[in-house]
Amino acid sequence: MKKIVIIGSNHAGLAAINVIVNSGIEAELVVFDKNSNLSYLGCGTSLFVGKQVESINNLFYTSKDAYETKSSKIHINTEINKIDFIEKVVYAENQEKVEIKTEYDELILATGANPIELNLEGRDLKNIHTVKIFQDCQVVDQLLEDEAIQNIVVIGAGAIGIEMAEAVKRRGKSVDLIEKKATCMSNYFDPWFSEDMDACLMDNDIHLHYSEEVLAFQGEEFVEQVVTNKAVYQADLVLIAIGFQPNTGLGKNKIRLSEQGAFKVNLKQETNLPGVYAIGDCATIYSNALEKDTYIPRATNAVRSGMIAGSTISGIDLESTGTQGTTGISIFGYNMVATGLNLSEAKKARFDVLYTEFEDLQKPIFMEENHSVKVRIVYDKNTRRILGAQLASYHDISMGIHFFSLAIEEKVTIDKLKLTDIFFLPHFNQPYNYITMAALGAK
DSSP states (O other): OEEEEEEOOSHHHHHHHHHHHHHTOOEEEEEEOSSSOSOBOGGGHHHHHTTSSSOGGGGBOOOHHHHHTTTEEEEOSEEEEEEETTTTEEEEEETTOOEEEEEOSEEEEOOOEEEOOOOOBTTTSBSEEEOOSHHHHHHHHHHHTOTTOOEEEEEOOSHHHHHHHHHHHHTTOEEEEEESSSSTTTTTOOHHHHHHHHHHHHHTTEEEEESOOEEEEEESSBEEEEEESSOEEEOSEEEEOOOEEEOOGGGTTTSOBOTTSOBOOOTTOBOSSTTEEEOGGGBOEEETTTTEEEOOOOHHHHHHHHHHHHHHHTTOOOOOOOBOOOEEEEETTEEEEEEEOOHHHHHHTTOOEEEEEEEEESSOTTOSSOOEEEEEEEEETTTOBEEEEEEEESSOOTTHHHHHHHHHHTTOBTGGGTTOOOOOOTTTOOSSOHHHHHHHTOO
């Protein structure tokens, strides 16, 4: 019976466990995680903090006990000190300081990603936090219960930063949102979209401070001020949300890394070391838009990569189909979704790009419940291949982005969309659908 060790038991690790156990292969499965829980849905942190979710328990979809009934031994609250990749031994230590030495035949690294820090003057002051794990959610929620904490500064206007700004505002606090770039979510959305989100944030009394760089934190024991290159902001609580970096320390100098610092893997999640796999936010993934490996930390990518590694170990032939980096956000009812590359990212990747866009009401004008919808499709000028798409509306247009995600994966051209069969019914859309109209407007 072979022995499989998995380090990390959140979305990617759990997906791998499910596939291995359900495959019916004869294997001993040992899992390690440094956290006290598993399956925390971090995307729900802002919803709980903003009191849009009643019970924090609903942010977990399984438990340690549930998996130990699946022939899996799970060690939580356990740190991995080192891995001997030659002798195939994992050295761990639990919270009682007891060393656990475990040999393996095959190893899956699902070590995830760590929040990017701001190592600035005053960072050691109290009430400055990153937001990722369950414990972060608990700490922030408890701090917001304190009436003395009124001024919150959120650093970073990516998805997590915006979501936390909304959550804190829903708790009745004053919010300053600081971002180094000129708009929010600029890695995913062009200004035509992000400026609408900026307007939504300002309409809900969130104070935006873009094109500003944080230089220091000030205070005595607790943070009191955030200093940028343009101003000083009062702060009782600071939330840092400037992105994530792959957690790859356990494979240092042994496993090849990408230029983004992630474990380099092939389409079967295999690293350069035989019998060692990397999955989830610690690993690379193939981008169908870029047509090369990249780093896109997403729960959806994590789950699929875990399924692939689990299948490979179980003798099932399954390879990654890549990703489009599809994403979405909903803030105060305004919805934005995107897939592939936006205009600036496509140009950065040296594509010769064009785009087409269209804006209209979601439904015919005689329908009472109706909202404007905007769409932009980015495509390669030479091959006509669709590289990316963005949609935004107060209507729920989220499912439409999957249409474009598949189009990118299958290398569909912009011209192919012009007469694509899209049904019409007034309850849902217009006879001249905005996707059709955008495609017809392509140069």
